[in-house]
Each structure stands twice: as structure tokens, then as C-alpha cells.
Amino acid sequence: MREEEVETAIKVVVVGNGAVGKSSMIQRYCKGIFTKDYKKTIGVDFLERQIEVNGEDVRLMLWDTAGQEEFDAITKAYYRGAQACVVAYSIVDRDSFEAVEEWKKKVNEEVGEIATVLVQNKIDLVDEAVVTAEEAEEQATRLNLKFYKTSVKDNTYVDDVFRFLAERYLAEVNSTTDEGTTQKIGSTSFFTTSNSTHTKRPDKKDTIVLHPSKRRTHGKKNLFSKCVIL
Template sequence: MSKENTLKLLLIGSGKVGKSTILLRYCKGKFFETIGATVGVDFRFSNIKVNNENVKLQIWDTAGQERFRTITGSYYRNAHGILVVYDVTDEETFDQVEDWVKEIYQNAPEDCVILLFGNKTDLVDLREVSKEAGTNLAERMNITYLEGSAKSGENISNAFQILAERSFKKIKKKPKPTKETKKKTLKNITFEEEKKQKKCC
């Protein structure tokens, strides 16, 4: 599979919102009740079809704790799509969504696809954040919104499929560098280096 057909996707959000269980549900098709907190980052691979093409997903699960922010910040680099997760039973994690999205805009590539995901909809009686609130926030930030559950599997595959399709579409639209543009870039680099050397002398 070519490098062009490999997408780097990230799971971002506060601690205990269920990022790891979402990843495992998607990659293994199972729900794991007890999982330790992610330390730093973890990643897994998954293969899917996008527009009849084989695409490899490299999915990074990042720690939500504040002490890991400096570590996870570097993983935004070269990301094609990001799933921002909050817990619908914990309003505080919803309130932190805008901070996470700001961090994405500061660190991730400009054309990175963002999808907001409200997790744990299976816990109906414990819900603190309405679907309407999630929809309104996503509309205000101009990003896609879905909610579902790692436990029931609702919308998990759908979320990754949407991220993959939109990210892949953007990659395909990017013009491929020709031999001529590579030569020009090389010439510019050499010219800049020569200028620096002359200034030093």
C-alpha cells in the first residue's frame, strides 16, 4: 500500500471519556470494561475501503491528562483527521472541548479534518449533555458531530469512516510535487544557504 493511502488519525479529549475503548471497539470489535489510563500515546492500525481504494489507518490514542499535554502536542504533526471525544455523562469534559479544538488549530495541519464525538450514550439515565448541545457546539465550530457508544458500538465505525473519507478526499486533491517543483525547491534551499554563508563572512 502506498504512503499516499496511509492516514494518520488521532483520538483527542479529556481523561476517562473513553478514547481507548473507542479505539479497541473499532479495531477489535469488542468492548473492554476495564482499561488502564493511556500513558502518553498508543496506536493501532486498521485497513478500510475508501472509494474502492484500500486505505491504512494509523490511529493514535492520546492521554487526556494535563501532564501529558507536552508529549501529545507533537503527535498533531502530519495528522489527517482528529476525533475529539467527550463524555455525554460528564459536562466538564464537554466544557473542555473548545480548548481541545483550539489546541488542534495551533498544532495540527491546516487541512486536518475534525469530528466531534459524544461518547457513552448507552448511559441514558446519567446523561448531562444533550444531543442538541453537542450539535450546536459543533455547528459553532464548523465541524461534524456524532454521538454514540463504545459499549454498544453505535456510530463507532461510522465516525472513523467519515474521518477517513474526508481526509482521503483532501489528500487526493493535493497536487503531487513534480520533478520541476522538486528542482526549484532544491535550488531555493541552496540559494538560501549561500546567502546565509555570505552574511556570516
């Protein structure tokens, strides 16, 4: 009998103001295409891609959430169960830059501290930038987030964003498993060093432990036929 294959599935939510390039980012990453025509996401959209990380099959399930306030009640429900997050803003949209901390807070309120990166998109429009390099770096440092400058149009560093999230998440989980101890999750030390440990959230009494989702493929690696959010 053929041994069943098991792969890891990681739910990633992509958040940020409207028109910063969230939909274009996951389209570029999952389908390799780019369109400059902007269409507002209504609620949420979903795409997925399988990659290999250190010899392990990983399926990234990417949830593109609407950036408009009127969809907050809908999109918050889709944050639940997320194991990684991309907070995105546009280099030519000052409001989206200033909203970054609030987007991070919204996700953390639903799922606690998870692997998160900060993405400054549309760097191909650097001549029109309304955010300085110093401001961008200061914000990333203050929020303690790994920082990427991307151009979805030119496909600059898009793959790096999602590979980093997969590697970071698996490294944390594997470290917990190898040590046989429970690592706590907190906001103060997640991305400081490669061997950092988590601290407890001040508003929670119980320790939260992240474990990647596993699914049996029975030798097949087709896309999911459906996805259910619990």
C-alpha cells in the same frame, strides 16, 4: 513481475479528557473488543486498521492520546503530521464537554486545520446525561464539525466516525489533484458542504497542502513493524 501495491496511510489523533472512552473506541474499531475496565493512557497508544474506501486501500493509523494535563508536553509532539482528528467527550462528563474547544485548539496549533469530527460518547448512558441534545448540537454547529453520537460499548456508529474521516480526507486530496489547483485550509468552510473549499489561516502566509502518505506493500499488507514520528 508482480506490480507493487500502493496504499494510503492516514494518521488520526484521538483527543479529549481522560475517561471519555478514547482507548475503548480505538480498541473497538481496530480489534472489535470492548472492556469496561478503565486504565489511564500514559502518554500515547497506537493501533491501526486497513479499510477500503471507494476501491482504494487505506490504512488508518490511530493515535490514542492521554487526556490528563500532565501529559500535554508528550502528547503534543504526537499531533504533528496528523491528517485527521477525533475530538471526543462523554455524555456523562460535563467537564469533558466543556473542554472540547480547547482540545480542538491544541491540535490546530500543532497541525493547522485538518479533517475533524466531534464525538459524543457513552450514549448508552443517556439517562445519566449531563449534556442536553440542544447543547451538543449547538457546540458542533459553532465549531463547524461533523457530529457523531456513539456508544463504544454497543458499537454504535464507531465505524462511521473513522470511515467519514477517511472519505473526507481522500475527497479533499483527490479534488485538489483533479482540479490541478491548490486548495487552502481554513477553519471557516471545511465541513459546510460537500464541495466547500478551504480558506487561508489568518496567521500563516503560506498555503498548506495535505497529501496522503503512500507506502509500497510489495504485495504484502502486514501491520507496520515500527512507526517513527518525525
